[in-house]
Amino acid sequence: MKKILPNGLEVRDSYRLLSSVIAPRPIAFVSTVNKNGVPNAAPFCFFMGLTPSPPMIAFSCIRRGDSKKDTIRNIESGRDFVINIVDENLTQAMNMASGSYPPDMSEFDVTGLTPVPSEIVTSPRIAESPVHLECKLRTIVELGDVPTSLVIGEIVCYHVRESLLVDGIVDVKKLHAVGRLGESVYARMTDLFDMIRPA
Numbered sequence: 616m617k618k619i620l621p622n623g624l625e626v627r628d629s630y631r632l633l634s635s636v637i638a639p640r641p642i643a644f645v646s647t648v649n650k651n652g653v654p655n656a657a658p659f660c661f662f663m664g665l666t667p668s669p670p671m672i673a674f675s676c677i678r679r680g681d682s683k684k685d686t687i688r689n690i691e692s693g694r695d696f697v698i699n700i701v702d703e704n705l706t707q708a709m710n711m712a713s714g715s716y717p718p719d720m721s722e723f724d725v726t727g728l729t730p731v732p733s734e735i736v737t738s739p740r741i742a743e744s745p746v747h748l749e750c751k752l753r754t755i756v757e758l759g760d761v762p763t764s765l766v767i768g769e770i771v772c773y774h775v776r777e778s779l780l781v782d783g784i785v786d787v788k789k790l791h792a793v794g795r796l797g798e799s800v801y802a803r804m805t806d807l808f809d810m811i812r813p814a
């Protein structure tokens with residue numbers, strides 16, 4: 616085994632190593648709206664579920680140079696966001712939305728994706744995604760030497776494509792969610808297996 620001490624690594628190498636060992640990661644395609652009403656969408660794969668009751672999730676967003684990314688600024692001002700799950704049909708648009716666009720240029724215009732109003736929050740949902748999680752901001756924790764915002768949100772409304780719902784949960788075999796591995800490598804869920812847990 617090769618020993619690697621993180622404090623000897625450049626930030627970029629540290630990020631590359633971390634994202635290559637925690638893989639695959641789910642992708643949160645986060646939609647928000649800015650103060651001028653411009654809808655925004657960007658993917659984040661440092662993303663996880665936190666608690667079942669109330670359901671809470673978290674994702675983290677690294678600063679772009681000295682400035683906060685649009686997603687963080689929009690969540691700070693609007694106090695809510697929507698997480699849209701990425702399936703195989705959404706991958707190209709998700710990737711396009713990850714480009715650095717100015718705050719008043721909407722990724723919905725860039726990608727052709729369709730914003731639809733949410734039930735409870737002001738942020739829009741992405742119509743093309745099979746699952747939308749409307750979230751209210753709980754808190755943002757600032758972490759790290761390279762400032763990184765850990766966003767914690769509470770899911771206040773789920774929207775699930777009807778054909779995917781079985782017994783109150785999403786049929787993961789039909790969802791075709793996409794995962795991110797290192798750098799530009801992604802995974803399709805095409806080789807699934809069952810395993811029963813011990814009592």
Ligand SMILES: Cc1cc2nc3c(=O)[nH]c(=O)nc-3n(C[C@H](O)[C@H](O)[C@H](O)COP(=O)(O)O)c2cc1C
Nearest residue numbers: 657658659660661675676677684685686713714715
């Ligand atoms: C699949 C994927 C996952 C990403 N995950 C993250 C992440 O976890 N944290 C982060 O800060 N940026 C992440 N990015 C980069 C952001 O999507 C990118 O910086 C984007 O331009 C932010 O947009 P915004 O300024 O509209 O918020 C990811 C990009 C891709 C393609």
